[in-house]
Amino acid sequence: MIQFLDLKKVNALYETEFHEKLKSVLEKGWYILGNEVATFENNFANYCGTKHCIGVGNGFDALVLIFKGYIQLGKLQKGDEIIVPANTYIASILAILEADLVPVLVEPKIETYNINPDLISEKITFKTKAILAVHLYGQLAEMDKINQIGIQYNLIVVEDAAQTHGAILVESRKPKVESQKAGNLSNAAAFSFYPGKNLGALGDGGAVTTNDSELAKTIQSLRNYGSEAKYQNEYIGVNSRLDELQAAFLNVKLPNLDAENNSRRRIAKRYLSEIKNEKIILPFWDLSENHVFHLFVIRTENRNHLQQYLLENGIQTMIHYPIPPHKQKAFSNWNHLLFPITEKIHNEILSLPISPVMAVDEVGLVVSVLNRY
Numbered sequence: 001m002i003q004f005l006d007l008k009k010v011n012a013l014y015e016t017e018f019h020e021k022l023k024s025v026l027e028k029g030w031y032i033l034g035n036e037v038a039t040f041e042n043n044f045a046n047y048c049g050t051k052h053c054i055g056v057g058n059g060f061d062a063l064v065l066i067f068k069g070y071i072q073l074g075k076l077q078k079g080d081e082i083i084v085p086a087n088t089y090i091a092s093i094l095a096i097l098e099a100d101l102v103p104v105l106v107e108p109k110i111e112t113y114n115i116n117p118d119l120i121s122e123k124i125t126f127k128t129k130a131i132l133a134v135h136l137y138g139q140l141a142e143m144d145k146i147n148q149i150g151i152q153y154n155l156i157v158v159e160d161a162a163q164t165h166g167a168i169l170v171e172s173r174k175p176k177v178e179s180q181k182a183g184n185l186s187n188a189a190a191f192s193f194y195p196g197k198n199l200g201a202l203g204d205g206g207a208v209t210t211n212d213s214e215l216a217k218t219i220q221s222l223r224n225y226g227s228e229a230k231y232q233n234e235y236i237g238v239n240s241r242l243d244e245l246q247a248a249f250l251n252v253k254l255p256n257l258d259a260e261n262n263s264r265r266r267i268a269k270r271y272l273s274e275i276k277n278e279k280i281i282l283p284f285w286d287l288s289e290n291h292v293f294h295l296f297v298i299r300t301e302n303r304n305h306l307q308q309y310l311l312e313n314g315i316q317t318m319i320h321y322p323i324p325p326h327k328q329k330a331f332s333n334w335n336h337l338l339f340p341i342t343e344k345i346h347n348e349i350l351s352l353p354i355s356p357v358m359a360v361d362e363v364g365l366v367v368s369v370l371n372r373y
Ligand SMILES: *Cc1c(COP(=O)(O)O)cnc(C)c1O
Pocket: 058, 059, 060, 061, 088, 089, 091, 092, 134, 160, 162, 163, 191, 192, 193, 194, 204, 205, 206
């Protein structure tokens, strides 16, 4: 059986170093907001090219704390509207709601699964104050266009980079080729280190990256009960700190992230060039480093049938995600809304196995089984 994602194998690579880190944390006897967290924040800010990184409890909290930070700074207010892609993972939308803001859904492009920038302006009202650009499945959203809209309408732009650690935007229009990484393409970005993400911890974890020193300072305080100096509370904060041990594990894995992303890209290139079946629509990729293939998502008309066929041939697949947010029971007031592209995507998508530890012959097997379908 080819597993969809063999996480045990992914992490086995680092086992010795993980043990050493555990030993060192035990010896130090410091478990919350210690050296490992500070080091990781520094390492990850450097990696993304941002001035600041703040480690938090998970990716959802990273998003919520960005919005709450802007509220504390008076740049957002309860009830403000936030533009977000209609086909995103539910956490993006829940985070907006958790901060007492109002999500406004916009259709994606069917080729890239990312928000269609041409459909944003028509959803902007006097209440719109921000765009949450989600880099879905590992591919950067069209940040040039999105940031342009942000400037035009004076909106805050936030990245949901939970699936995109290390993706690079190459600005070909600039005379000198300038590249910028996910997390450094907007006012502030949220990352998740959930175990299955491209940079995954051995439990929950998250981070905010930003070049805005005021926002960074506010979030640093908000994640720790709104307190900077012990027992003095400046804000109504929460407890959402990146765990010291998880930070230690992430410090072990970060230096290998680019290599792991390249392994994913190599598999994606093979899928894109070798899968030849009229019933299967492959994802669009411009072959630049703007995609880190958190997921390799194909489309097909009879998705459940294809999934069953693959399973019978020993290949495990997943659906990210089977029900669009506006059709969820939790959002019964949205159930009547029509998002035809989003609904088509959710009906037709299937995620193929892809990971840095997938063997060459496993990729070949997936290709040949798909080509026989
Ligand atoms: C994983 C994910 C999140 C949430 O991250 P958690 O660490 O699970 O809270 C948010 N947005 C997207 C797009 C994600 O994939």
